[in-house]
Amino acid sequence: MTTPDPMRRGVIDIGTNSVKLLVADCHGSAVQPVAETSRQTRLGRGLYDSGRLQPEPITDTAEAVHDYLHLAKREGAVETGIIATSAMREADNALELIDALGQAVIILSGDDEARLAYAGVTTDPRLAKRDLLVIDVGGGSTEFTRGNARGIERHESLPLGSVRLLEGNPIDDPPAAGQLKRARKTIDDQLLQSLPGSDWNGAVECELIGTGGVATIFAMMELGIGIFDRDRIEQISLTHQQATDWCERLWSLPLGQRREITGLPANRADVALFGSLIYERVMNHFDHKQLQASTRGIRFGALTGDFFEKNLAKTASAQ
Numbered sequence: 001m002t003t004p005d006p007m008r009r010g011v012i013d014i015g016t017n018s019v020k021l022l023v024a025d026c027h028g029s030a031v032q033p034v035a036e037t038s039r040q041t042r043l044g045r046g047l048y049d050s051g052r053l054q055p056e057p058i059t060d061t062a063e064a065v066h067d068y069l070h071l072a073k074r075e076g077a078v079e080t081g082i083i084a085t086s087a088m089r090e091a092d093n094a095l096e097l098i099d100a101l102g103q104a105v106i107i108l109s110g111d112d113e114a115r116l117a118y119a120g121v122t123t124d125p126r127l128a129k130r131d132l133l134v135i136d137v138g139g140g141s142t143e144f145t146r147g148n149a150r151g152i153e154r155h156e157s158l159p160l161g162s163v164r165l166l167e168g169n170p171i172d173d174p175p176a177a178g179q180l181k182r183a184r185k186t187i188d189d190q191l192l193q194s195l196p197g198s199d200w201n202g203a204v205e206c207e208l209i210g211t212g213g214v215a216t217i218f219a220m221m222e223l224g225i226g227i228f229d230r231d232r233i234e235q236i237s238l239t240h241q242q243a244t245d246w247c248e249r250l251w252s253l254p255l256g257q258r259r260e261i262t263g264l265p266a267n268r269a270d271v272a273l274f275g276s277l278i279y280e281r282v283m284n285h286f287d288h289k290q291l292q293a294s295t296r297g298i299r300f301g302a303l304t305g306d307f308f309e310k311n312l313a314k315t316a317s318a319q
Contacts, residue, residue: 010072010080011302016044016087016139016163019064022299023075031123031300035075039064040267044087044163053091062100081312086140110157114143116301121294133206137214137278139163158194162275174254187281208288211297214275219293220263230295237290243280
């Protein structure tokens with residue numbers, strides 16, 4: 001019996017902090033990346049004070065999406081879908097961005113994000129059958145998903161993100177020691193309230209997998225590499241102590257010096273303070289000793305056969 005050839009598809013992910021493109025050859029749950037890129041547009045800037053997307057981020061985001069639709073076509077994608085996450089879920093004027101795009105957009109729920117993050121991580125065959133607790137730290141929200149070979153057992157999405165925390169917790173440059181202490185307490189309080197241990201029994205026995213940009217940055221800083229290398233990133237685990245050491249180093253430095261750290265993109269040196277701290281506090285909350293980075297996440301999950309066919313295929317831009 002002949003195996004069908006994989007289909008080359010693209011997905012554009014409109015996040016709170018950046019717009020990302022993945023083009024991949026897809027067959028069922030297998031996703032082989034062909035091209036990946038991202039552009040920071042900080043769509044969530046000003047959202048949490050006003051409840052509205054601001055004009056400049058709308059323009060920048062629409063421009064990035066249009067550029068990525070053309071790039072996906074050049075990379076041979078037969079069809080490209082667009083998904084959006086926390087900022088678009090919450091904004092009163094999300095339709096303004098959709099109008100500027102002139103394209104159909106699937107706005108994911110928090111539950112969708114959690115499920116897709118897990119589906120994306122488990123496109124890595126090394127992780128597909130293991131007991132996992134997958135954490136996806138984004139700009140506006142963080143998703144938690146526990147699962148194993150039988151499937152997803154529990155998932156949760158919290159309004160806890162790096163951009164949201166940065167905008168809601170003004171800090172000095174460099175941050176004061178008391179500001180780090182308060183930020184930790186803010187995150188701890190949210191985790192204790194929203195993720196009580198009684199509801200997450202067994203989470204400590206799972207492998208803790210971090211996906212999304214912050215987890216990749218953590219791994220790249222620890223490796224001391226400035227160029228994305230999927231194989232090396234996915235082979236490293238950070239101990240709780242290493243995560244704590246990185247957080248305390250980042251919070252001790254002014255913005256200019258953080259921008260010079262190898263592995264930390266200069267334009268993310270502000271939000272990295274809170275993104276890294278979320279992971280450190282999650283490790284503390286679940287008493288996890290190690291965090292493994294995955295470079296796969298919701299975009300990989302969105303390109304798996306089931307989700308794409310049921311949700312994105314009808315709205316995807318044909319190339």
